[in-house]
Amino acid sequence: MTLYINTVLAAEEISNTGAEEVVMVKPWLASANDYLTLGLLIVGILSFGALVWYTVLTYKLAKITQQAYLLDRRPYLAYKQLDLLKKVNLQDKLDQQIKIVLENVGKVPLNYTVKEITVSIDGATHPNPTFVSMGGSISPGSTGNFKYPFISTMTPSKGHASSGEVEYYIEYTSIGSEIYTLRRKTQFQEIPPDRIETLDLDSFET
Numbered sequence: 001m002t003l004y005i006n007t008v009l010a011a012e013e014i015s016n017t018g019a020e021e022v023v024m025v026k027p028w029l030a031s032a033n034d035y036l037t038l039g040l041l042i043v044g045i046l047s048f049g050a051l052v053w054y055t056v057l058t059y060k061l062a063k064i065t066q067q068a069y070l071l072d073r074r075p076y077l078a079y080k081q082l083d084l085l086k087k088v089n090l091q092d093k094l095d096q097q098i099k100i101v102l103e104n105v106g107k108v109p110l111n112y113t114v115k116e117i118t119v120s121i122d123g124a125t126h127p128n129p130t131f132v133s134m135g136g137s138i139s140p141g142s143t144g145n146f147k148y149p150f151i152s153t154m155t156p157s158k159g160h161a162s163s164g165e166v167e168y169y170i171e172y173t174s175i176g177s178e179i180y181t182l183r184r185k186t187q188f189q190e191i192p193p194d195r196i197e198t199l200d201l202d203s204f205e206t
Helices: 032-073
Strands: 002-006 011-016 020-025 077-088 093-104 112-120 135-138 143-147 151-156 163-171 180-190 195-206
Touching: 077 112, 077 163, 077 180, 077 195, 093 112, 093 135, 093 163, 112 151, 135 143
Parallel strands: none
Antiparallel strands: 002 011, 011 020, 077 093, 093 143, 093 151, 112 135, 112 163, 163 180, 180 195
16 A cells, blocks of 8 residues: 655655555655745845845934934033122122023024022022023023122122022023923032132033
């Protein structure tokens, strides 16, 4: 009796002669058409993989380009330094003023507004501060100065190093951008003759 069995790998022909069994195995690629089919399958798999890779790469490059564009258009306002200005009043004491120097470190012009600010110098504060302006415009790579009104202190006009605290909250934006914020709380100490050291107690920006 003869029995034929087909599998994925080969077709086996089994011939049984009673005492002896002969197994004949046919190669799974039996013809040129089989090789052609296999080649086309491999090419199809590789082409599909290349398409998926190209699609993912294109998406990533587009996202990087978009992020770079947004970074170029985003305004960046940074605190640069704190200056202390002084003048002697009629009581031979010091009237002192804080100047906050801000810098536009971005690539687009920006407009800023100081929404909140408090200043104390040598324990003194201003009872009713009034401002000529609460903000301004700064070009890329340039600085802007925000001055708090002079505070009358009991500080002697000579031989004294002043200290104090400044806290402010600033909003800024550029044309077509959202509103960003800069918040800072800083202690300062005068180091004669003309240096100011600062210590940030709190800072936050978006």
